[in-house]
Amino acid sequence: MQAADVILRSSDHISFRVHKSTMAISSPFFNDLFSLPQPHDGEVIDGLPVVQLSEDAEVLHSLFTLLYPIPSVIPDSYEQSLALLTASQKYNMDTVSSTVRCNIVLPTTEAAFHAYAIANSKQLIPEIETAARLTLDHPLTFEIIADALPLFEGSALHDLIHFRKRCRDNLLSFFVGFVDGNDSLSKAWNSCRRTKRPFSTLQSDKGIIAGWFRDLVSQHIKNLQETYTCSLPKSSSLRKEFTEALRAHISATQCSSCSNLYATEGEALRNQWLRRVSKARDKVRIFSPSWDRGFYIVCRNPSNLTRKHQTHPEI
Amino acid sequence: MGGDTNGEALLPVIQLPESHTIISSLLSFLFPVPPVLPPTIEQTLELLSVAQKYQVSTALTRIRDCASRHDPKFICPETALHVYSLAWKYGLLDEALLAAKETLKRPMTIHDFEDKLDIIPGAALGELWKYRQRVLDNFKEGVAAEFSRSEIFPTLTVLDCVEICEYDIPLWIFRYLVSVAKDTACFDITTFHLTLSSHISPPGTSSENCEYCKSIPSETIRELWTTLTAIFHGSIRKVSSTTLNAIHDGSHLIHRLDQSSHSHNGKCALKVLPRQQREPRLCRKA
Numbered sequence: 001m002q003a004a005d006v007i008l009r010s011s012d013h014i015s016f017r018v019h020k021s022t023m024a025i026s027s028p029f030f031n032d033l034f035s036l037p038q039p040h041d042g043e044v045i046d047g048l049p050v051v052q053l054s055e056d057a058e059v060l061h062s063l064f065t066l067l068y069p070i071p072s073v074i075p076d077s078y079e080q081s082l083a084l085l086t087a088s089q090k091y092n093m094d095t096v097s098s099t100v101r102c103n104i105v106l107p108t109t110e111a112a113f114h115a116y117a118i119a120n121s122k123q124l125i126p127e128i129e130t131a132a133r134l135t136l137d138h139p140l141t142f143e144i145i146a147d148a149l150p151l152f153e154g155s156a157l158h159d160l161i162h163f164r165k166r167c168r169d170n171l172l173s174f175f176v177g178f179v180d181g182n183d184s185l186s187k188a189w190n191s192c193r194r195t196k197r198p199f200s201t202l203q204s205d206k207g208i209i210a211g212w213f214r215d216l217v218s219q220h221i222k223n224l225q226e227t228y229t230c231s232l233p234k235s236s237s238l239r240k241e242f243t244e245a246l247r248a249h250i251s252a253t254q255c256s257s258c259s260n261l262y263a264t265e266g267e268a269l270r271n272q273w274l275r276r277v278s279k280a281r282d283k284v285r286i287f288s289p290s291w292d293r294g295f296y297i298v299c300r301n302p303s304n305l306t307r308k309h310q311t312h313p314e315i
Numbered sequence: 316m317g318g319d320t321n322g323e324a325l326l327p328v329i330q331l332p333e334s335h336t337i338i339s340s341l342l343s344f345l346f347p348v349p350p351v352l353p354p355t356i357e358q359t360l361e362l363l364s365v366a367q368k369y370q371v372s373t374a375l376t377r378i379r380d381c382a383s384r385h386d387p388k389f390i391c392p393e394t395a396l397h398v399y400s401l402a403w404k405y406g407l408l409d410e411a412l413l414a415a416k417e418t419l420k421r422p423m424t425i426h427d428f429e430d431k432l433d434i435i436p437g438a439a440l441g442e443l444w445k446y447r448q449r450v451l452d453n454f455k456e457g458v459a460a461e462f463s464r465s466e467i468f469p470t471l472t473v474l475d476c477v478e479i480c481e482y483d484i485p486l487w488i489f490r491y492l493v494s495v496a497k498d499t500a501c502f503d504i505t506t507f508h509l510t511l512s513s514h515i516s517p518p519g520t521s522s523e524n525c526e527y528c529k530s531i532p533s534e535t536i537r538e539l540w541t542t543l544t545a546i547f548h549g550s551i552r553k554v555s556s557t558t559l560n561a562i563h564d565g566s567h568l569i570h571r572l573d574q575s576s577h578s579h580n581g582k583c584a585l586k587v588l589p590r591q592q593r594e595p596r597l598c599r600k601a
Contacts, residue, residue, distance in 0.1 A: 117437070140425055146444050152437025161429055229425050 006034070007050045014057035016064060017048065026067050027091040055087045063087055066096045074103045078115050081105075086122045106130065110138045110145075116160060117151035125287065132163050132286045136232040140164060161228075163286040168228040174280035175221045178273075179214055185276060188269050189213050191257045210258055212249035216241055232281060235274040242270055337362050344374040350381050356389055356398060364405035379409065392420045396431050403439040412555055415446050419499040419551070423447055446554060447499060453550035455496050461549075462492075465542045470535055475527040478514075485528060487514035488539070495547070502547050507540060 004017035023030035033051070043050040053060065058075060062084050065073040075081045081104045088096035104127075107115045112134035119127035138144060140161070149157075177183045181190070192210035208214075220233050246266075250259050261269075331338060336353050340362050343351045353359050359382055366375040382389055390398050390410070395417035402410035421427060423444065432440075462468060463482070476485035491510045494501040515529045 142423060142425065142440075142444050146441065146448075148437075149441030149444060150438040152440070154436075155433050157437060157440075158432040161425065161432065227426070 005048060007045055007048045008060065009050055009052050010057040010060045011054050012056050014060070015045070015050070016057075016060055018064060022067055026096065027093050029091045055083070059083045059087050063093075063096065066099055067093075072099070072103075074100065076105075078104065078107060078111070079118050082118055082122050082124060082127060085124060085127070089124070101126070106134060108134075112138060113145045113148040114151060117148050117153070117156055120156040120159075121151065121153045129286055132160055133282065135160065136164060136167055136281065137234055139231050140229045159286060163284065164232070165228045166284040167232060167281055168224050170283055171232060171277070171280045172221060172224045174276065175217050175224070179209065179217050179221065181208060183276075185269075185273055188265075189261075191261055192255060210249070212245045212258070213242075216245045233277070234281070235278050238277060239270070239274055242274075333361075333365050337365055341365055341369075341371070341374060344377045344381070345371065350377060352378070352381055352385060356394060357401060359389060360398065360401040360405055360407065360410065363407050363410060367405075367407065390414050390417050392417055395421070396428070396435065399443065400431075400435040400439060403436065403442075415443055416551055416555075418443065419447065419450060420503070422498055422500045449554045450499060450550050451496060453553045454499075454547060457546040457550050458492055458496070461546050462542065467535070467538045467542050471539070474531065477525045477527065485514070485525075487511060487528070492543075495543075499547075502543075504540065507543075511536070 004019055006018060006020050006023070008016045008018055008023075010016070020030070020034045024034050025031075038049055055063070058080060062073045062075055062080075065071065066088075075084060081100060085097060085100045085104070088100060106112075112131055116128065116131035116135055119131050142149075145152075145157075174183070178186050181187070186209050189209040192212075209217075223230055224232075246258065246262060249255060250262075333341075336358060340351050340353050340358075343349065344366070353362055359378075363375065363378055363382075366372075366378055390413050395414045399411055399414035399418060402408075402414055428435075428440075468484070471485065471488065472483040474485055476487075478486035480486045480489040482489065487510055491501070491507060494506075494510075511528065514525055516524050
């Protein structure tokens, strides 16, 4: 690079010739570093001081593409993307962190467990949260997570299990309330004339939701009560189940009330229900807000940091 | 000898990082005095790790021998995971293997391990899972290769059981083998007999009782169990021997005594550094 005035060297010994001014503008850390007097016995190549960094060349290359007016290179792999994010956070490059976060490709498969473990090892709170939520779409068994197990550090797996249990409990509580007719949304679905009303509820104000809908939700209640390690129902799969169950009910019983309800406001009600399901599932956070906030405080003031992973730069 | 303070000024003093309990126990295994094991599992494992660190192989053997005769057993299904995690932490391959073997008696599911996951690192769990899978693979191979050639097999093929599988043996035996091939915890004499009993008189059903299997001679049942036990234990041994071969290849933990003399008041500091700080691998890569 023309007029470069410093060499930043990667952990795998690749030298990048960059400009102190660019680094200083984008990073308070480098700003401080370059404002300090440089050691007299420091390594110099072609008259340029050399600064050894702990990141590998792939991460540094990506980092520099985000600092200079050249095409950005975001790593393909989730792991390397998180390494880039970690580096950008370490050097307090907020703009780079935002760009990386916007471009990270989230895993859609069981790789979510890998993603969670990696994010956890790098202590990237928003990524831990996102990946933990993605794992809920998959069963949590040793068979599924076997390959990711070596990546789990400290209490990561323990935390993930408790997170899943709390999500399950929340979802279960919503489903039970819905089936019992305690939820305001239940009342919209109590017009089915084919649903037998239990004698005990004849005098009560509770709505008795359509039998086909109750059966669908009850099945999920049963599954969730049996174990928390199964994948938690999500709105996309529930939408499909809902449609199939309703169709089967109408074709089997010629139920005009359910048919009319669905034709008029059924879709809106269904979507409302699905939103409530998502809300119940997503309400839980893997870390409590106080812990989260506390972590961010120590990240901003590394001198307060007492956790295992120090986030201040090591060069 | 002992904690004599009178001669301390004349003798060189070596500062060790271990506690009094561990050092006195280690010395009891080195000198002709009654050996004393530390009171807790944690300390026993620490003692073994210290003996390994200082390369006192005789003491290491004696401690292992003493620990194996300890009553109650210090590695049992209840303590296996705890011992395994400690053995992993201290790099004690023998104990890790013994404890891993003991964990086979219980199912390995997230539910079962839930409350212990905070004591065991993910890498150790991963190794334990691989170990179990290797045992299961060996068992399947063992059944395929050895069971059909065993002396008991022809006896089983002529039984007039009401349900025979495609291998001409009673279906309940086949089902039992399948259950063990899925989960080592099913390899248990009680589960075996329960499988037989529920075949002879299926609970809660009106299906036909199997009078033939009811009258299988006890000798045949015993021989069947002995054959299965040999295959199952052989499956475990194969995994262990592969691991032990790895040790002989030189990949085990080696500790280096790096004696650096310091002339602080005539005291000598003995610093022990791990040369290869590796965690035990229970299975070698194929």
